[in-house]
Amino acid sequence: MSGHVAAIYRHPVKGFTPEGLERVELRAGENFPNDRLYAVENGPSGYDPAAPAWVTKMKFTVLAAIPAIAAIRTRLHDATGVLSAEAPGRPAFAGRLDDAAEAQAFADWLTATLPTDDLRGPLRVMPSRGAFRFMDHPLGHVSILNLASVRDLSAKMGVELDPLRFRANLYVEGWEPWVENAWEGKDMMVGWARAKVYKPIVRCAATEVDPTSAVRDHEVVRALHDHYGQMLCGIYVHVTASGAVGLGDAVTAPE
Template identity: 25%
Template structure:
């Protein structure tokens, strides 16, 4: 039987993962997932672990007041308020998208600039300013927050086990930054799924996930693997004309609640 074995949220794009036992879903995926992002102050270009590996050590968690709690080794924790309706809007660029979103203010900017080592701003994306997903995949009107392309990423535990066996050592699931982990199926069974249901929520599988050098960053230490694994192995047996694929991007149809242990039904 297939079941949901793990849930992860990433409040800050490219920040540390937040393991969850249960979570609600809104129209942009897991509630609060990748609603915050760091951008270069001068250009507005988004920052991720691809260029700043130590972002894997940056913890950004939603606090009880609805804002963000920032912490990192060697830095004094800071509480950030959720930007209000009168907050300054900052022009930002994420991949091919350009948009204007609320800036979290100068105190937050000073903290993240000190961590990153250059002038940086922290921005937030409210529901009403969400981006649209890539044309040609999914359905018209599908939206996403600051995730690379789609609201949710699913990986089968058996797929990771298969990869680890080929690499020759255990690979951490968080190298691949999934939201949903499914156990009970065969390796890469998710490649053939089109629709599934978890609890009362249905999901569409819209596109395989093309992996990059980010998978070589150890989520525990922020250091890159000297042997470039598991990316080298993925390229050897999972490469397509669009890249080395691992995991499936999803869109949720409707809202609801997920909890670890819930059965997973493949609808198509």
Template identity: 35%
Template sequence: MSSTARIRALWRHPIKGHGRETLESVTLAEGQTMPWDRRWAVTHEATRADGSEWAPCANFTRGAKVPALMAITSHTDETTGTVTLSHPDRPDLHFDPETQEQAFLDWMRPLMPETRAQSTGIVRAPDRGMTDSEFPSLSLINLASNADLAMFLGTDLSPQRWRGNIIFDGALPWAEDGWIGHTLSIGTAQLLVREPIIRCRATTANPDTGARDLDTLGALDRLRGKQEFGIYAEVTRAGTIAIGDTIEPV
């Protein structure tokens, strides 16, 4: 890591695939996701998940199948356990995912294509967030890599397409590929970078509108020969991270 990488944004996604919210700082626990990240997930008519344990993303309603979901933003009240969802085509919804499932399903229905399996409920794994990875992970996104792909596409590219947790700059484009297998010190925490993130069609949707507008997967194929963007890391030492913190190898 030849230059100093720094956190420029922190994001979490309380309901998997249904909204993002920004944070200034967060305290991480060893072996866990970012607190409240993917705390809940939304089942559909073909799901096999019952909330008793982690399940793969195919069991849940998500942006890869329903691009309109990418335009949802959220705000969580950790004291009351309530979530507020916002979307450009829907009124805001303030609800408790534990007790007001039907209100959420009613709010969601106009966003769901009739040709897709409809959402049926909200589940929560007892001991971890419903990340796409089999292990509880945080995702790191390099703004320089995002800018390089945007240049290749010839258009602006919001980093929110990648639904990351830790957004950083100060590293060269695609430098994060070389971090796999290494431990990073961030704030007072340490994270082990475990694997690249293989991307899906959710990234083709505009996070402001929820409409598919860019062939991000094809661009990654042409630019890099693979549909990977960003990295998954595991918290190996608990601690607090904040915007402005440096990211350094241990």
């Protein structure tokens, strides 16, 4: 079964704005490029930048815990390394998160922007190191969402769900709904790269937040369980052979 890439997104700061791309180079054994490079610690998390290791996302500023994050618009500018951020009623921020003083300025800006009740302690920008990235799952290298599955869920719920709720890297058209849930361990082509399906993605409360309004408006996790008897939507894959992926490229599913 062959589909095609309808959208490509990265999330340079965990929990914050998805950034659309036209093309990306996937590398064997690596995470999606420039995805989840930084996370903002919400009170002490136990994460040590000198010895980076996976920490549950709930230790950071993420949509599952703080819906208001969706109202903030961030963008990492590749040419300069500057992160820009805007929020309603607030002055804009711009700074490099790889500079300690400017990273702290971003944390201070967020502290003044986010609801006080959602903050568990001092906010601190945490950098990834080496191959480590702040993924929801320690082995969730690249995430793929089947848009037909989202439409089927939307129909069951009687609402139109924005696929960006699911914060995937690659969004695919042309597959039958939910076929991806049976592909664990199987090989596939993703553009010009080869990949192996690691596992389906178990969804959390982040999907319940509208990415435009920043309102927790639909119980997506409950709907998945009620209509399908599981809480899966999307798949993680591991890249086994490097290659480029662009908009419109084929994504060939396992037979």
